[in-house]
Amino acid sequence: WGGVSAAPYEQLNLGGAVGDDPAAVTANRKRAATSLGLDPSRVVWMNQVHGREVAVADGPWGTGEVPAVDAVVTDRHGLALAVLTADCVPVLLADPVAGVVAAAHAGRPGLLAGVVPAAVEAMVSLGAEPSRVTAVTGPAVCGGCYEVPEEMRAEVAAAVPESWATTRHGTPALDVTAGVHAQLARLGVEKREKSHICTLESADHFSYRRDRTTGRLAGYVWLEPPADQRAKGAT
Numbered sequence: 001w002g003g004v005s006a007a008p009y010e011q012l013n014l015g016g017a018v019g020d021d022p023a024a025v026t027a028n029r030k031r032a033a034t035s036l037g038l039d040p041s042r043v044v045w046m047n048q049v050h051g052r053e054v055a056v057a058d059g060p061w062g063t064g065e066v067p068a069v070d071a072v073v074t075d076r077h078g079l080a081l082a083v084l085t086a087d088c089v090p091v092l093l094a095d096p097v098a099g100v101v102a103a104a105h106a107g108r109p110g111l112l113a114g115v116v117p118a119a120v121e122a123m124v125s126l127g128a129e130p131s132r133v134t135a136v137t138g139p140a141v142c143g144g145c146y147e148v149p150e151e152m153r154a155e156v157a158a159a160v161p162e163s164w165a166t167t168r169h170g171t172p173a174l175d176v177t178a179g180v181h182a183q184l185a186r187l188g189v190e191k192r193e194k195s196h197i198c199t200l201e202s203a204d205h206f207s208y209r210r211d212r213t214t215g216r217l218a219g220y221v222w223l224e225p226p227a228d229q230r231a232k233g234a235t
Contacts, residue, residue: 005021005024005025008213013216014028014032018214029218044074046070046082051110053068054115057073057074070105071102071104071118075100076223078224081101081103082103085139086207087107087199088141089140089180090137091106094223095128096132096134103119103220111160111163112156135181135192139199139202143166143174143178145198146174163179
């Protein structure tokens with residue numbers, strides 16, 4: 001809430017590829033970043049494609065093409081990484097000792113493809129240690145609401161058994177959040193937190209499965225600049 005987008009994008013839409021007025025999206029992204037104490041020009045976005053590719057960001061993409069990836073990693077202070085969702089699982093990862101953070105977009109295809117393990121692997125390549133990583137998953141559609149065909153449930157559960165679920169009506173379903181946390185546990189990421197908000201059930205959250213034409217939420221993760229730089233007003 002608190003943005004400028006018109007219905008059906010309901011105020012604070014942060015997604016730039018959902019049909020909303022680009023000027024409204026820009027204004028919303030500026031409002032969101034400012035509310036978090038971030039410089040809007042130093043927020044890194046992704047062109048999310050439901051895959052497992054990871055990009056390492058050394059700075060904003062600038063005027064170039066935004067990479068088609070579903071995870072982004074950085075070790076640069078003051079550079080915020082953003083992930084867009086509207087039922088998929090936003091995954092935020094941080095190793096504060098190594099100074100490495102990551103954001104990943106994990107829907108059903110990304111869970112199956114292994115985007116979260118790929119993001120952790122990219123963090124390790126920059127010096128992170130899984131045992132030091134804290135992982136937070138944000139609001140997403142829950143296993144009781146994410147109904148899928150039986151064949152799809154079987155396919156995903158064959159790769160990630162913990163994703164197997166059943167709706168409240170007794171029909172086949174997937175719990176992508178549970179699958180993500182299981183993958184993280186197998187990677188040695190022990191410090192994990194999850195939102196218990198179901199986007200489909202919550203009127204305060206965008207849900208593609210509920211509304212189809214709708215906006216996108218964003219999860220952000222960043223390394224604070226060193227204290228001396230913050231004192232000088234650096235971003």
